[in-house]
Amino acid sequence: MADAPSENxxxxxxxxxxxxxxxxxxxxxxGLDAPHTLLRHPEIGSVMVRGRVGATGGAFNLGEMTxxxxxxxxxxxAVGHGYVQGRHREGARAAALIDALMQTPEAxxxxxxxxxxxxxxxxxxxxxxxxxxxxxxxxxxxxxxxxNA
Amino acid sequence: MYVAVKGGERAIxxxxxxxxxxxxxxxDVAELTVAQIREQLALAVNRVMAEGSLYDPDLAALAIKQAxxxxxxxxxxxxxxxxxxxxxxxxxxxDTGAMRCDRRISATYKDLPGGQVLGPTFDYTHRLIxxxxxxxGQAPEVRPAREGAAEPVPHVTGFLNAxxxxxxxxxxxxxxxxxxxxxxxLPADRALRLQALARADEGFTLGMAYxxxxxxxRTHAFVGELRIGAVAVEMEVPELGFSIEIGEVxxxxxxxxxxxxxxxxxxxxxxxxxxxxxxxxxxxAISMSLVDRALRWEELGEDDTGAPAQDAEFVLxxxxxxxxxxxxxxxxxxxxxxxxxxxxLIRKLRREAVEAVPEAAE
Numbered sequence: 364m365a366d367a368p369s370e371n372x373x374x375x376x377x378x379x380x381x382x383x384x385x386x387x388x389x390x391x392x393x394g395l396d397a398p399h400t401l402l403r404h405p406e407i408g409s410v411m412v413r414g415r416v417g418a419t420g421g422a423f424n425l426g427e428m429t430x431x432x433x434x435x436x437x438x439x440x441a442v443g444h445g446y447v448q449g450r451h452r453e454g455a456r457a458a459a460l461i462d463a464l465m466q467t468p469e470a471x472x473x474x475x476x477x478x479x480x481x482x483x484x485x486x487x488x489x490x491x492x493x494x495x496x497x498x499x500x501x502x503x504x505x506x507x508x509x510x511n512a
Numbered sequence: 513m514y515v516a517v518k519g520g521e522r523a524i525x526x527x528x529x530x531x532x533x534x535x536x537x538x539x540d541v542a543e544l545t546v547a548q549i550r551e552q553l554a555l556a557v558n559r560v561m562a563e564g565s566l567y568d569p570d571l572a573a574l575a576i577k578q579a580x581x582x583x584x585x586x587x588x589x590x591x592x593x594x595x596x597x598x599x600x601x602x603x604x605x606x607d608t609g610a611m612r613c614d615r616r617i618s619a620t621y622k623d624l625p626g627g628q629v630l631g632p633t634f635d636y637t638h639r640l641i642x643x644x645x646x647x648x649g650q651a652p653e654v655r656p657a658r659e660g661a662a663e664p665v666p667h668v669t670g671f672l673n674a675x676x677x678x679x680x681x682x683x684x685x686x687x688x689x690x691x692x693x694x695x696x697x698l699p700a701d702r703a704l705r706l707q708a709l710a711r712a713d714e715g716f717t718l719g720m721a722y723x724x725x726x727x728x729x730r731t732h733a734f735v736g737e738l739r740i741g742a743v744a745v746e747m748e749v750p751e752l753g754f755s756i757e758i759g760e761v762x763x764x765x766x767x768x769x770x771x772x773x774x775x776x777x778x779x780x781x782x783x784x785x786x787x788x789x790x791x792x793x794x795x796x797a798i799s800m801s802l803v804d805r806a807l808r809w810e811e812l813g814e815d816d817t818g819a820p821a822q823d824a825e826f827v828l829x830x831x832x833x834x835x836x837x838x839x840x841x842x843x844x845x846x847x848x849x850x851x852x853x854x855x856x857l858i859r860k861l862r863r864e865a866v867e868a869v870p871e872a873a874e
Contacts, residue, residue: 369754377744377757408598411690412567412745412761413605414710414788416702417681418667422605423688423703425710426790428567428745430600430758444751446600448759449568489612494656496614499630 372465376446378481379461383431383447383454386481390457393476397464402442403434405452431455441466514845535580549573558762558791559583563833564590565692565711567761567790584713584833591834603747604755608765608788610664613741615792618668620734620769626665631740632792668737669767669784678769678782698825705807705828706800710789712831714796720821720831721802729806729819732771733785740764740792764789766797770805773812783812803827 379386409427416423433445433455443463445455464473536543550557550573560572564587572590579585615631618624630636672678688703696708709717724731742762748755766787774780785805787797806821820826830836 373754373756380756380758381760406598408600409566409594410600410745410747410758411602411692413603413688414608414706414763415605415681415683416706417784417786418608418669418765418767419683420681421683421686421688421703423706424602424690424692425606425707425763425788426562426565426567427594427597427599427692428759428761429571429597432600434751444749446747446749446756446758448745449570491656492614493612495654496629496631497657498654499615499632500627500657501630 372462375465375478376444376458376462378478378485379445379454379458380447382481382485383445383449383451383458385484386447386461386477387451387453387457389477389480390461393472395457395460395464395469395473395476397460397467397469398438399435399443399460399463401433401435401456403432405431405433405455407431407450407452433459435459435463437463437467439467513850514842514847515849517846517848535578544577546570546573546577549576555792556581556583558793559714559796560586560590562790562793562796563587563711563713564594565790566590566594584837588834588837601747601750603745603758606743606745606761606763608739608743608763609667611739611741611743611763611765613665613739614762615740615794616665616737617739618735618737620736621668621671624668624671626663665739667767669769672736672769672782676781679784681784681786696828698828700824700828702804702808702811705824706786706788706804708828708831709787709800709803712800713833713836714793714799716831716833717796717799717803720806720827721799723819724802724806724821729809729817729821731768731785731802731805733768733802733805734770735798736767736769736784738764738766738794738798740794762791764791764793764797766794766801768798768801768805773814783808 408430410430411427412425413422414425415421428448429450431445431447431449431451431454433452434442435456436442441463443459443461443466445458445460445462447454447458461473461477464470465478550569553573553576554569556576557569557572560575560583561567561569563583564572564575566572571593572586575586575589575593576583578589613626613629613631615633616626616629618628622628669678673680688707689701691704691707696704700708723729725733740762742760744757744760746755747758764787766785768785768787770783770785772780772782783805785801785803785808787800787802787804789797789800803821806819807824807827809816809822816822
């Protein structure tokens with residue numbers, strides 16, 4: 364379904380979705396901006412998150428989560444979409460802007476200024492957590508019951 | 513039936529002002545921030561997200577602050593807010609097999625691929641009040657075992673599946689019913705039951721699950737696996753034409769392994785119960801999987817023992833604490849007209865009783 368460029372795009376959109384507040388901060392820090400028209404003003408809504416019966420079976424509706432979305436078009440014609448977790452109008456707008464700029468010659472600057480940093484921060488945070496989980500890994504030994512074996 | 517009444521605006525306004533003042537408490541004590549609640553009362557936040565059926569830690573923390581710590585009131589606020597949101601769509605089912613686990617334990621296998629990972633658990637604590645927390649103590653830092661990406665850990669039921677010892681859960685591809693769109697009707701299929709249980713009151717679900725352990729619809733459950741961690745949430749976005757991750761949620765998943773059934777065509781096999789809940793909510797997830805399993809008696813050809821936990825109508829229609837609170841608390845609202853007719857009725861009955869036995873009155 365997804366060809367290579369859209370696979371990359373999927374990755375950066377997912378990254379932005381997970382940390383919209385930080386994405387907006389880094390975009391401001393990197394001075395990212397470009398004239399654009401909002402196709403869809405930042406809008407807060409929900410999505411219904413689904414699980415699977417018994418982890419592998421049919422789908423069921425688990426509960427909703429909040430999501431904010433935004434779409435815009437740059438003067439160059441590039442259209443950017445942001446779908447981010449939580450209620451983050453600024454974050455959704457930043458995500459849409461970054462998504463649009465990544466389709467222009469600005470891409471390397473956006474990649475270095477925002478995406479690479481986000482990715483590194485996320486990886487470090489995940490590794491810390493994984494390390495802490497690993498520190499709680501146990502070996503249980505079964506004791507013999509009732510007998511002096 | 514309660515009735516509309518007029519008046520009392522001034523009293524109501526004053527009551528609400530007083531509520532706000534009491535919520536703030538002693539002004540010599542620092543005010544709680546929403547971030548403090550989110551970070552330091554995280555399990556309360558998780559419970560409000562699960563029963564409010566909306567994953568948003570900041571919002572749940574705010575609701576807890578507004579509700580003065582009354583978690584059912586906070587759930588009520590979340591449910592009410594939820595109805596104001598436009599629904600953007602349904603996600604793809606989350607892949608809990610790819611969970612980045614903070615915790616993952618099995619009561620059925622001591623050695624299992626991926627290992628037993630305790631995570632930040634109350635298990636094995638002494639349940640003694642820790643007075644150091646009342647002082648200004650610094651929390652200890654965990655020394656990570658290593659730095660590196662967590663590897664996905666396989667589901668325990670997968671091992672049993674490989675041997676054919678446990679029933680499999682296959683995907684029929686049907687779109688599940690959604691009780692936020694259509695009111696719950698019976699009989700409810702398993703997908704609907706799981707949705708109802710995922711948002712049901714933890715205390716109610718726990719009581720139901722406990723009753724099965726004590727013999728009311730016994731299912732002989734082992735915790736095959738309990739895992740807590742973050743999973744990606746993916747959704748197809750129409751304007752893109754492909755699916756993207758729109759965030760990640762922390763979930764608690766419990767899979768029970770229960771006693772077998774067999775039939776003329778199938779040899780005995782372990783059966784399964786399933787629990788999946790927003791946040792770190794393991795008491796709720798274990799309870800949910802026990803109740804899920806008990807409700808499957810008919811499908812698995814078991815006897816109806818008349819146990820409450822086997823009664824889908826009883827479980828599903830009484831587990832929602834917002835519905836229950838709404839109906840329960842409405843009896844404190846003005847019922848003056850109803851009560852007036854009751855007064856008249858009892859006076860009449862007493863008059864008749866006295867007239868029928870005149871000597872009793874003397």
